[in-house]
Amino acid sequence: xxxxxxxxxxxxxxxxxxxxxxxxxxxxxxxxxxxxxxxxxxxxxxxxxxxxxxxxxxxxxxxxxxxxxxxxxxxxxxxxxxxxxxxxxxxx
Amino acid sequence: xxxxxxxxxxxxxxxxxxxxxxxxxxxxxxxxxxxxxxxxxxxxxxxxxxxxxxxxxxxxxxxxxxxxxxxxxxxxxxxxxxxxxxxxxxxxxxxxxxxxxxxxxxxxxxxxxxxxxxxxxxxxxxxxxxxxxxxxxxxxxxxxxxxxxxxxxxxxxxxxxx
Amino acid sequence: xxxxxxxxxxxxxxxxxxxxxxxxxxxxxxxxxxxxxxxxxxxxxxxxxxxxxxxxxxxxxxxxxxxxxxxxxxxxxxxxxxxxxxxxxxxxxxxxxxxxxxxxxxxxxxxxxxxxx
Numbered sequence: 017x018x019x020x021x022x023x024x025x026x027x028x029x030x031x032x033x034x035x036x037x038x039x040x041x042x043x044x045x046x047x048x049x050x051x052x053x054x055x056x057x058x059x060x061x062x063x064x065x066x067x068x069x070x071x072x073x074x075x076x077x078x079x080x081x082x083x084x085x086x087x088x089x090x091x092x093x094x095x096x097x098x099x100x101x102x103x104x105x106x107x108x
Numbered sequence: 109x110x111x112x113x114x115x116x117x118x119x120x121x122x123x124x125x126x127x128x129x130x131x132x133x134x135x136x137x138x139x140x141x142x143x144x145x146x147x148x149x150x151x152x153x154x155x156x157x158x159x160x161x162x163x164x165x166x167x168x169x170x171x172x173x174x175x176x177x178x179x180x181x182x183x184x185x186x187x188x189x190x191x192x193x194x195x196x197x198x199x200x201x202x203x204x205x206x207x208x209x210x211x212x213x214x215x216x217x218x219x220x221x222x223x224x225x226x227x228x229x230x231x232x233x234x235x236x237x238x239x240x241x242x243x244x245x246x247x248x249x250x251x252x253x254x255x256x257x258x259x260x261x262x263x264x265x266x267x268x269x270x
Numbered sequence: 271x272x273x274x275x276x277x278x279x280x281x282x283x284x285x286x287x288x289x290x291x292x293x294x295x296x297x298x299x300x301x302x303x304x305x306x307x308x309x310x311x312x313x314x315x316x317x318x319x320x321x322x323x324x325x326x327x328x329x330x331x332x333x334x335x336x337x338x339x340x341x342x343x344x345x346x347x348x349x350x351x352x353x354x355x356x357x358x359x360x361x362x363x364x365x366x367x368x369x370x371x372x373x374x375x376x377x378x379x380x381x382x383x384x385x386x387x
Contacts, residue, residue, distance in 0.1 A: 018279040018286075025286035029293035036293075036300035036319070043303045043312075051368040052309055058360060059303055059316040062353075066296050066319065069327050069346065070289060077335060077345065084349050091356040094364065101367035129348055184295065184322045187314060191302035200311050202381050223358035226317040230358075231365050241381060243365070245314040 026070060033067045054097045061090030113147060115154045120146035161213045165268050172264045176221050179260075187226040190246060201247045202231065205240045205254045209262050214269035221261055228253075273338065281337045285330045292326030295319060308379075309368055313361060320357045324350060 037060055044056035068083040114120060120143075127142030128134060163169060190198055209215060219230045222242055231241040244253055277285070295318050302315030328346045335343045372380045 018282040019275055019277070022274055022277070022282040022286045025290050029289045032293040032297040036297045039300040039304045049309065049368075049371075051364060051371065052312065054364060055309070055313060055316065056303060058364070059300055059319065062316060062319050062324075063296055063300060065349070066292065066323065066327050069331050069349065077343070080331065080346050080349070084352065087349055087352055087356070091352075091360060094360040098360065098363035098367045102363075102370050126348065129345055132343075132345055180321050184318055187302070187318060188295065188298045191298055191305060191315065194305060204381070219362065220358045223361050224317070224321060224354065226321060227314055229313055229365055230362050231369060243310050243313070245311060 029070060030067065033063055033070075036063045037067070050101055054094060054101065057097070058090060058094045061086060061093070065090070114150070116150040119153060120150040122146075123149055159212060161269070163268060164270075168264050169268050172261070172268070175260065175264075176225070180225050183225050183227045187245060198245075199247050200243070200245045201250075202241055202243050203247065203250045203253050205242065205257055207238050207240050207258075207262060209266055209270065210238065211265075211269040214265045217269075218261055218265055222257070277334065277337055281333060285334045288326045288330035288333065292323050292330060295323035295326065299323065310365070313365055313368075317357070317361070320353055324353055 040056045040060040040063060044053050044060070047053055065083045065086045068079045068086065070079075123146035124139070124142040127145055128138060131138050131142075207215075209218065215233065218240075219233075222228050222230045227245045229243050231243050233240050242253075242257070247253065274282070299315050299318035299320075302318070303312055306312045306315060328350050331346045332343060335345075369380055373383055
């Protein structure tokens with residue numbers, strides 16, 4: 017009983033996170049300004065990372081490692097893009 | 109001698125801890141490599157010549173941390189409610205807050221607190237006039253927000269860092 | 271999903287609740303990204319996912335794997351620490367960039383530059 021509940025909860029959570037990712041993608045496509053798109057990209061990274069953290073479904077810890085790498089790339093990417101928005105170049 | 113090799117013992121210990129967590133083992137080889145990395149990276153950090161931080165009151169720092177956790181939970185609920193309700197009357201806007209805190213580490217902690225809490229974000233800081241500009245999602249009363257930030261966060265930070 | 275059957279019922283229910291809460295918060299955060307009207311309002315929304323949303327998800331993961339492996343596994347904490355350290359930095363930089371761009375365009379919705387920023 018409690019295990020089918022867990023299975024259902026994990027699937028619902030995955031669907032919710034996929035919806036969250038698609039909202040971010042819609043915002044990224046719509047803009048209207050560059051900063052909105054960067055913000056949406058950052059949110060997309062975070063949602064993808066959360067989706068991977070539910071490696072609970074497969075029971076593999078490897079996904080957590082992938083999540084860590086996504087979080088790292090998201091941080092570096094957003095910082096570089098913000099810097100670009102402010103100055104027009106990434107490395108001064 | 110110890111000062112020379114371990115200029116930042118807490119930073120080195122934290123780096124070692126992260127290394128152990130990443131490797132998920134406490135084998136002697138892992139600990140040795142982690143300790144070497146911790147010491148080397150802390151020395152590299154020293155090359156940046158960071159200004160010294162003076163924490164006067166560790167107990168208050170702990171209390172402030174608990175308060176921030178509580179505020180984050182509360183404002184998570186508040187912001188979720190705002191989003192779900194689609195309240196069009198909701199007013200958001202900027203608030204300028206005159207600060208008394210000048211310590212760099214104190215300001216950094218204040219920035220992290222304000223930005224991590226959903227509903228408020230640090231926008232910019234005028235170091236000459238010591239005025240902080242924040243953006244608030246649900247700005248009912250600007251004076252009220254100024255008072256909250258000053259009483260809840262700035263006062264303990266003043267005691268901790270200055 | 272046979273490995274999940276190894277979880278005792280209390281752990282299964284706890285993990286289910288935590289996973290749902292975390293996903294729900296991240297969902298509401300992204301919904302806010304879509305619904306709120308301007309950039310400065312939208313910037314508040316994703317913090318839901320990066321604070322409590324991440325906390326619940328990591329708590330679920332830690333509970334699940336610790337019970338499954340029979341020893342405490344705190345590996346996921348690293349994600350939490352990393353995210354708490356980096357989110358304020360990215361958001362602050364992004365808001366500053368947006369403010370700079372709005373001021374360059376002479377927008378009336380943002381406060382004017384202070385002398386010593």
